[in-house]
Amino acid sequence: MEDIKKVFIAELLSKPPELMASIWIMDRVPFLFGEDRESYANWRCTLASGLGVDPSSLVITGSCAFGLSLNPNKNYRFFNSESDIDIAVISDYHFTSAWRALRSLGSGIHALPPVTRNAVQEHVKKYIYWGTVATDRILHMLPFGREWNQVIDTMKNTPPTIGRTIKARIYRDFDSLRAYQVNNLKNLRIAEIEKGIL
Numbered sequence: 730m731e732d733i734k735k736v737f738i739a740e741l742l743s744k745p746p747e748l749m750a751s752i753w754i755m756d757r758v759p760f761l762f763g764e765d766r767e768s769y770a771n772w773r774c775t776l777a778s779g780l781g782v783d784p785s786s787l788v789i790t791g792s793c794a795f796g797l798s799l800n801p802n803k804n805y806r807f808f809n810s811e812s813d814i815d816i817a818v819i820s821d822y823h824f825t826s827a828w829r830a831l832r833s834l835g836s837g838i839h840a841l842p843p844v845t846r847n848a849v850q851e852h853v854k855k856y857i858y859w860g861t862v863a864t865d866r867i868l869h870m871l872p873f874g875r876e877w878n879q880v881i882d883t884m885k886n887t888p889p890t891i892g893r894t895i896k897a898r899i900y901r902d903f904d905s906l907r908a909y910q911v912n913n914l915k916n917l918r919i920a921e922i923e924k925g926i927l
Contacts (some may be wrong), residue, residue, distance in 0.1 A: 734805050735795050742921060746914040747907070752917055754910050759789040760796040760808055763890055768889070775887065779880030780897075781873070782820050790907065791815030792897075813894045817906050824901040827862040827871050845870070858907025859912075866897045 731858045741749060762769040770784070777784040779832045792798040792808040793815060799805075804916035831849055838846055856863055900906040 734807075737797060737805075739920060741914065741918050746911045746918065749914050750907055752912040754790055755788055755907065757795065758845070759794050761793045761814070761866065772884075772890070774856050776816070776880065776884055779883065780818060780823075780877060782818060782823070786819040788817040788819070789814065790817050790910070799917060814890050815898055816895060816897045817900055818897050819906055820899045820904055821856065821901050823873060824862060826861065827864075827867075827899055828857060829855075830871050831862075831867070841902070859909045860901035861909060863896075864899060864901040868897075891922045 731856055737753065738765065740752070744752075758764060758766050758769050762772070773784045773787050777787055780787075791814075792806065793810050795803045796808045797897065798808075798812075804805065831852055834841075834849065838849055844866060848863070852862065852867075862871075864874075864877070868877060871877075881897065885892060885893055900909070
């Protein structure tokens with residue numbers, strides 16, 4: 730695993746972030762599935778059917794994608810038994826539906842529990858700008874939340890994601906997903922360059 734980290738950092742410093750997003754995140758069989766493309770395709774078809782999207786619109790991101798976390802606060806932590814499964818769902822329909830549900834809250838936002846209220850406010854300040862809705866704390870509020878929760882619970886009992894927390898982020902389109910990932914990679918590159926200077 731240490732080799733993956735070295736290769737990733739070397740490529741992060743030498744290759745364009747747009748290419749890195751393709752190679753390491755968007756165009757691969759996720760680490761969790763090894764080299765088993767068929768297993769990944771079956772898993773994705775099952776999840777997509779329940780969510781009401783095309784399987785090609787699902788992309789596994791995060792440490793499950795290639796074995797390392799890209800969260801700067803996790804210092805490239807390796808994918809392990811405690812790691813979540815982060816899924817990007819590319820769907821303009823679901824993004825727009827979620828955005829409208831959040832926007833229609835109006836002053837009703839003040840009646841929400843603090844955790845949920847903070848999650849909604851984060852969307853206003855951050856996520857919607859990037860064309861994404863992070864459902865982990867607000868899925869229950871969305872028009873399709875109940876159905877998606879049921880499907881996600883089912884996937885927690887489906888190999889190889891048995892017992893894992895599954896988090897879905899909705900992206901308006903592939904451009905939004907790529908822009909979000911590229912921005913993260915650019916920030917990681919800056920952090921690595923600064924480490925080398927210090």
